[in-house]
Amino acid sequence: MPIEAADMMVVMKEKSAWVTAKTKDEMIEKMQHVLQQNVPGVWFGFQHPIQMRFNELMTGARQDVVVKVYGEDLNM
Numbered sequence: 436m437p438i439e440a441a442d443m444m445v446v447m448k449e450k451s452a453w454v455t456a457k458t459k460d461e462m463i464e465k466m467q468h469v470l471q472q473n474v475p476g477v478w479f480g481f482q483h484p485i486q487m488r489f490n491e492l493m494t495g496a497r498q499d500v501v502v503k504v505y506g507e508d509l510n511m
Contacts, residue, residue: 444484 447453447462456462463481470479494501 442484442487 453462456465466481467479470477
């Protein structure tokens, strides 16, 4: 992981105990809104840790978007 990237794990209460959101998407939207207001200039992504690790193992890359270029003449 590059020095400017970090993982943060947030342990959530059971969904039945949530009081400000009813769905995962609604909770993410509310968290994103608060984070953008209080930590400007930082991008936050929300996903399950196992999903993130699986994506890394499957692609051989640690970023969400990866472009792999193949061919005999990479300048072309």
